[in-house]
Amino acid sequence: MKVTLIDYGAGNVPSVERALRRLGEQVETTSAAEQIAAARCLVLPGVGHCAALIAALDAHSLRQPIRKAIESGAAFLGICLGLQALYESSEEAAELQSLGILPGRVTRLPETVKLPHMGWNTLKAIRPSRLLDSIPADSYFYFAHSFAAPASGNESAATCIHGREFIAVLEKENIYGVQFHPEKSGAAGAQVLRNFLRAAA
């Protein structure tokens, strides 16, 4: 199966591409609307500032193609900012609208803890998860972010706590997301990607 990797200039596109290729996948890295709309397996990586991601998606007119791919049943995986972009808006760029595919708002983690939330953390399972299938419950994943989506939505399959609880693994029909970086999370991260590809197949 071919994986379509949305390349809008985010810093982690090459490492996500490397991680997918390591799993033996054929990867199409693109910012072309037609290819994205027609994708069967779509990955939106992201790291950095939310406004940069939204601006880049708009610059390439990618809102509609992403929505179209998801509505036509393509498996979608949002990584870090790519997960956050699924919601309506983010406190990080309050004046901008995100993709709005899921209800809710991304907010900053509390100042009571060190930010960015940087490093390896464990997850709290909310319900059985396809992405976390066969991964030991005490596994660590690599996070690097200061903003996060709410833990309370019914799309939450697993959460993480840093200052407050937030969504770490998102699963809603064909829409998947992870707040951590599977491409930087060692063997456990590789298994998350493998599980996504299996769910997409």
Add this chain to the structure above:
Amino acid sequence: MSLARRIIPCLDTDGVRVVKGVHFEGLRDAGDPVELATRYNAEGADELVVLDIAAARDNRPTFLETIRRTAEQLTIPLTAGGGIRSLEAARAVVRAGADKITVNTAAVHRPELLSELSAEFGAQAVVLAIDAKRAGHRWQVHVRGGRESTNLDALEWARRGVQMGAGEILLTSVDRDGTQSGFDTALTAAISKAVSVPVIASGGAKLPAHFLEVFTQGAADAALAASIFHDHVQSIRGLKEFLRSNGVVVRLPC
């Protein structure tokens, strides 16, 4: 559930080979960066730092190639730096495969560089390296690989750097670097308390007890070392098992 303290091996390179020296001087060859990176990735390192300590100018093509080859082998985050003075130079390093960029001397000379990097890559990708040396009751910032002193106070510079956009501080004690006499926990605790971002302690590590001390008394979020890992004085796994048995949260991959 809580955030694990990180153990970070550092590869000081001359651009191509890993080198070792005491107090940034008398360099000796210590191996191939790709081989060492592969070993540390497998042994449970939480991140890896690769520095071009001989860089006198931006973007040496040989170092970019080293970053590329190293990133190829890693499934953990990679920080790269040494001689990065411009946004353009940082872009090349990120394109080569680094997840984070570390800047030191160039940020002291032109703090706006931190804001430029942060705007482009996000604060989580900007590591401000500070080389600090005790001067009476304070710590003075040094530049050029620790060789040259400045008038900057390390605490003030750390706070300013975070305001300008740094998302992490890589703090090296010039006094302890290369001595294997333990981290400067007083310095680390002072900086960790002064800023809202994670602090990586560096300089002076040898014994597992040194790491325990810098995580407990020094309030470090991560600890970095080089030669003790290169020379097999300390294994990463053994170190983490020691820390865990002493109540420090660490990630032990199976």
